[in-house]
Amino acid sequence: MILLGVILLIIGFVAKIAILWTIGIVLVVIGAILAILGMAGREVAGRRHWY
Known part of the structure; x- marks a missing residue:
């Protein structure tokens, strides 16, 4: 989930x-x-682990 958030942050920043x-x-x-x-x-x- 963190990785997806970072990808969306980058795309949102680049594409404004x-x-x-x-x-x-x-x-x-x-x-x-x-x-x-x-x-x-x-x-x-x-759930004990979140992947």
């Missing part, structure tokens, strides 16, 4: 499309939160 930039930021933040919770050993939505 604001909605892609916004979606990219949201995906990076959500991906980072899920990664941190996963590293802490907490299950998120019944």
